[in-house]
Amino acid sequence: MEEPNSFEKNIFINCPFDNEYKQLFRPLVFTCIYCGLIPQVAQLQDAGQSRLVNIIQLIKNSKFSVHDISRVAVEKDGDEEYARFNMPLELGIVIGLKNCQLIDLKETRALVIDTHPHRYLKSMSDLAGSDIASYGKDERQSENIVKGLRDWFASHINPKQFSAKLIWAEFNEFLSDLSDILKKFNMGITVKIEDITVIEFIYYAKEWVKARIQE
Amino acid sequence: MGWFGKTEGIKEELAERLREASRTNNGDIHVIPTEGKWAVRKEGAAKSSKVLLDKKDAIKEAKELIKTEHSKVIVHNYDGTINKSVE
Numbered sequence: 001m002e003e004p005n006s007f008e009k010n011i012f013i014n015c016p017f018d019n020e021y022k023q024l025f026r027p028l029v030f031t032c033i034y035c036g037l038i039p040q041v042a043q044l045q046d047a048g049q050s051r052l053v054n055i056i057q058l059i060k061n062s063k064f065s066v067h068d069i070s071r072v073a074v075e076k077d078g079d080e081e082y083a084r085f086n087m088p089l090e091l092g093i094v095i096g097l098k099n100c101q102l103i104d105l106k107e108t109r110a111l112v113i114d115t116h117p118h119r120y121l122k123s124m125s126d127l128a129g130s131d132i133a134s135y136g137k138d139e140r141q142s143e144n145i146v147k148g149l150r151d152w153f154a155s156h157i158n159p160k161q162f163s164a165k166l167i168w169a170e171f172n173e174f175l176s177d178l179s180d181i182l183k184k185f186n187m188g189i190t191v192k193i194e195d196i197t198v199i200e201f202i203y204y205a206k207e208w209v210k211a212r213i214q215e
Numbered sequence: 216m217g218w219f220g221k222t223e224g225i226k227e228e229l230a231e232r233l234r235e236a237s238r239t240n241n242g243d244i245h246v247i248p249t250e251g252k253w254a255v256r257k258e259g260a261a262k263s264s265k266v267l268l269d270k271k272d273a274i275k276e277a278k279e280l281i282k283t284e285h286s287k288v289i290v291h292n293y294d295g296t297i298n299k300s301v302e
Contacts, residue, residue: 023294139293143249167250169256169263172295173246177236179297181229193296204227204233211234 010062011037017069017198026137026193028066028196029202030171031149033209035161037064043198059094064157065110066149067091072123088124111152131156148166169198174208188198242286244277246270247294255280274301 011032016027022129029039036212040058049057059065068093071084094110112127114120117134120127133148135141149162155160175193182191196204243258253273254263257280263281267273272288277288278301288301 004282015277022251023296138252142250142294165254165263166261168295169245169247170249172245172291174237175295176243176245176289176291177233181232181236185229185232193293200226204230207230208233208237211237 001180006038007061007063009036009038010039010040010064011060012058012062012065014087014094015068016087017041017043017140019194020080021183022194023070024141024145024197026175026201027145027168028068028149029170030155030174030205030209031146031167032066032171033202034167034213035150035153035157037153037157039202041202042200055090056093056177059090061096061127062110065094066109067094067110067112068114069112069120069124070115072119083160109156113148114140115141146171174205177208178204242281244280244286244288246273246277246288246290248291277301287299 013029013032015028017025032039040062042055042058045128046054067090068088071087073082074083090105091110091112094108098108109131110135111131112120113133115135115137115203117132120132131152133152135144135148146168148163150167178196179193182193185191231291237273240259245254245256245258247263249263251265252266252268253270255265255267255273255277256263265273265276267276274288274290275298281288290298290301291297
């Protein structure tokens with residue numbers, strides 16, 4: 001259970017939740033947790049409500065949000081071509097709520113992340129002037145996400161943050177501990193980090209970080 | 216629903232082991248890709264012991280830092296996952 005009235009620490013995570021994105025999701029949420037924030041993802045909410053209602057509630061409960069818009073490029077699925085609009089849609093909800101003053105415009109902050117530094121100028125040029133960070137398309141994406149988020153937190157939340165290098169090293173150590181424990185824990189089946197769901201990963205990262213730096 | 220299903224006991228047992236691992240230093244040495252180089256870091260250390268250009272040199276350096284027979288060198292992938300463990 002999340003602690004009540006955690007608005008000041010909540011960060012709404014707007015990103016893909018598929019297997020392909022897991023290698024970026026993991027450093028993204030770990031950095032949030034290591035910097036003292038509480039990730040809010042739609043999958044944590046009650047199954048009884050519609051997904052969009054859940055998302056709006058999470059946004060209203062979060063002072064911060066991070067939006068990965070890297071999937072806006074058109075993809076091919078057989079003969080069909082499509083683009084994924086969930087992330088831009090949810091970013092639009094944040095902007096809409098802010099500007100209707102349903103959430104406090106001065107209080108909340110949003111970071112938009114993408115693989116390319118200036119692609120949004122072509123796909124969503126109205127975002128000009130927003131906080132944007134790019135993490136590239138090469139093998140250092142995971143490390144770049146840690147640095148991009150940490151630097152944004154240092155600029156907009158608290159300048160006294162752990163260094164990006166330390167958070168990256170700690171993330172590596174956490175994954176090492178997690179995979180080691182999964183390997184040694186006899187459950188009758190082989191469980192790997194890739195099998196861990198979004199919600200499970202957040203839970204285990206919180207527990208590891210809490211024991212590491214908060215106890 | 217994750218692999219542990221509704222078994223809260225397993226989830227909590229794993230969390231307890233993780234908390235314990237987080238607090239404990241078992242002397243492992245990590246080789247981590249960092250800023251285009253390879254950082255050699257003792258478990259839980261605030262800073263890297265060495266940063267080297269070549270991965271093989273970093274693994275060699277890490278092996279020399281091992282102090283106990285139960286410790287190992289853990290080489291990481293670019294996404295932080297484990298590439299291999301060297302006893």
